Amino acid sequence: MMQAAVGYVRVSTEEQATEGVSLAAQEERTRAYCLLHGLTLTTLLVDDGVSAGKPLAARPEGARLLAALKGKHKATHVVAVKLDRLFRNASDCLNTVDEWDRLGVTLHLLELGGQSMSTKTAMGRMMLVMAAGFAEMERNLVKERTSMALAHKKARREAYAPTPFGFTREGDRLVQSQSEADAVALMQQWRERGMSYDRIADRLNADHIPTKRGGKWYGCTVRYILLNSLHKAS
Numbered sequence: 001m002m003q004a005a006v007g008y009v010r011v012s013t014e015e016q017a018t019e020g021v022s023l024a025a026q027e028e029r030t031r032a033y034c035l036l037h038g039l040t041l042t043t044l045l046v047d048d049g050v051s052a053g054k055p056l057a058a059r060p061e062g063a064r065l066l067a068a069l070k071g072k073h074k075a076t077h078v079v080a081v082k083l084d085r086l087f088r089n090a091s092d093c094l095n096t097v098d099e100w101d102r103l104g105v106t107l108h109l110l111e112l113g114g115q116s117m118s119t120k121t122a123m124g125r126m127m128l129v130m131a132a133g134f135a136e137m138e139r140n141l142v143k144e145r146t147s148m149a150l151a152h153k154k155a156r157r158e159a160y161a162p163t164p165f166g167f168t169r170e171g172d173r174l175v176q177s178q179s180e181a182d183a184v185a186l187m188q189q190w191r192e193r194g195m196s197y198d199r200i201a202d203r204l205n206a207d208h209i210p211t212k213r214g215g216k217w218y219g220c221t222v223r224y225i226l227l228n229s230l231h232k233a234s
Helices: 013-018 023-036 060-068 090-102 122-155 178-192 197-206 219-226 229-233
Strands: 004-011 040-048 077-080 106-112 115-118 167-170 173-176
Touching (some): 004 023, 023 040, 023 077, 090 106, 090 122, 115 122, 197 219
Parallel strands (some): 004 040
Antiparallel strands (some): 106 115, 167 173
């Protein structure tokens, strides 16, 4: 009986540029794994330049992957090199795999703790749950470190990207832009009077007050600026 499998490989633009993650290497490992384990690789889907932040259904080839697991001639195996090629976070991973279990689909990961695994066995499922949890912890730790570093830079008025509204960059320092600082003061006054972020954006557009890049003001932009601790501290 044919064991139809769908292979999935992905790399983001940033990874391709900075980490040298190779789509070709992922494809080669996927084909070799299927051959070794008696799986018929019916489709190999490639999402090139796609962020892991997008759910599978929102990715061009991710949507095709999900479609391939349904219908009369559906695939019953999904093969990927790593956990983070497929899923955004732990809950996304576990919820998706639970759904695949109900469809009779087995997930195979080629690199999990130094070895391959599949969700066909209880041990494989346990390894997946643990790996998803540790991956989630690592992402959260990175976020915490990034947040602390950003707070440190703000406290010292050190430059960071993108340069926040109200300031210009001079070398490694943030220097207040008087015209933008005046605009921030107006936003703060209007907000204190009870105006919504959208209403403030409308006023800024009506008064032809320029944005950082010369575009249109939106409520979400106003909110982002007013919640910036640089302005709260000033």
